[in-house]
Amino acid sequence: MKGGRWITETGSSTYLSEAVAIWFRDLRGEFRTRYAVNAILMFAVTTLIAVSFSIGSFRIGEGEQPFLYAVLLWIILVFSALSGLSRSFVKEEEASTMDVLKLSARPQAVFLGKLFFNLTLLAALELIIVPSFILLMDYKIELPGLFVAMVVSGGVGLGGGTTIVAAMIAQASARGALFSVLSFPLLLPLMITAIKGCEKAAVGTNNSGWPEVRIAVAYSVVMIVMSLFLFPLIWEE
Amino acid sequence: MYSLKVSNLCKQYTETYLFQDISFELHPGEVMAISGWNGSGKSTLLRVIAGLVRPTTGRVEMFFKGESIAREFRRRFVGMVAPAFSLYEELTALENLEFFCKVRGIGYDRESCLVIMEQIGLSESAGTLCRNYSSGMKQRLKLAQALLHKPPLLLLDEPGCNLDSKGMEVVENIIADQRRSGMSIIASNERREVDYGDRVINLSK
């Protein structure tokens, strides 16, 4: 065949470049179908409106606000994420493109590509929901730096902890419910940390070193590294 | 240079064996056909050889200059087409090929992809979304995807499904091309496709 090349010259290709190819393909597909974004954002916006409508910004007393608002914010973020983060893998299975992907891409590259895609979705989710939540609920934050760091590191942890679960449930039955059931216990430590961090940021507790952010970062690193090790086992054959 | 060795392959579901004790060797220039009734395990045998399904017992080995190729590198040496496969519907044909080039780590090169599109007879609709393709056009594109990295081993599961007579010529050319340098295995019940094989394994007992 004239157009083909022998594959022995693959030295220049890295896991990263292959992962980026998968990431961009998912983004392109997502841009054209808005499959996952619609699910996540509509879920998030609906919940946000429900919370804001039923509670409003005056119902909760000043003293209770930092804690309760942090809880509400993270419940919205975590459950919106759980409603849509499995889409990228589930869609591969539903459109029966998974086998071709298994035959052409290295598992670690697939994991990283899907992780990047999920992190992009989470970034979009947080960019829309967090500012709206602050505005609608009149959320006063004393330490914006800590707050932003907590939201970002919490988002990375959400993606890092759930991407491998998404790959598993895509190959199982009863996918939608199973994703939340499996992910939630894994996410609980992260969620409790993030709530505490956001509460401290709102109150303005002076705690040097941002322990909550550090726990969230450690959680993300551990989950991503473990997933990279374990992913080939659930992806191949 | 390359060779494939399949020894005592066996796949078992529940108490029934789908196929049992399949052994053969394949060398460059050879084409093998697998035939058998529906449900006799043709597709599964190809999936086992491709590494998508683990056999109950037995081994599939690929050799390059006599040395065994490790499992994780095998995907570089295998190209496969099957009715159960799909390409990405929300991408155009060319974007699909571009994606598979990049993900396989062979640098994407628009020109050579266009040449392949020409060979499979799709050059006019290279920019069309695959969603709008007919099933025959999709089948042609799947063939192109399997050939991108010029695999030494080509696994064709019902290569002619949904194809018109021109499409069948494309398949014929692909098999003739592959015969020059590599190995192919065709699973089919079509008289014409089975006849491409130098050897035939019949799975129906």
Add this chain to the structure above:
Amino acid sequence: MIAKVLVTVWMAIIIVAAFLYANAAVGFPGETSRILFFHVPQAWVATLSFLISMIGSCIYLARRNLKADNLALSAAELGLLFCLLATASGSIFAKAAWGSFWNWDPRETSIVILLMIYGAYFALRSAVGDPEKRRIFAAVYSILAFVTVPFLVFVVPRITASLHPEDTMNPARPGMDPKTLKVFLGSLLAYTGLFIWLLRLRLRLLNLEGMQEPEFGARENMDRVGEEQ
């Protein structure tokens, strides 16, 4: 057989000793402190089986040995059982001592997370049709869940805010009555023995089932293959 008799007799001795030999600790309403001899060993066994299940999962992934998966599965089953027992016995004590069945005390939080992990583990097992995939997925999930546990130690404050009695009830600290300590250690032994005996029984059963008949779920897989043809 001998193991069964030993465990039964020892367990009986411990139950009698727990109510008649050991003294009720001071500072607890009535006889409630005797929960120590049952609740704590149950919680210990629930945690131990979580660890064993994870080890079995690791061995399965490394060796693809069916028996290792059976070990992981049976440890998880017993873990769930003891988890429920510990939760129930703890709740009864909580009602008597603290006035409410459930308080979201840190220990209660961690046992709920453990329950959720076990629940998810079995939900995953029942949702995967292909037997080999089921074992691999379950093992991977069990390892992932185990990895998140250390974070709980940081996240859930252990001692400061806990309602759980520490000084008089923690054998590692000096305040414990020597008689209580003896019975408590004996009870730990009894529960661990009971757990090992049950585990071996379940394991033997699973291994026999694996040899005799094809696994549940293989059927669905067969159907799926049929479609592909």
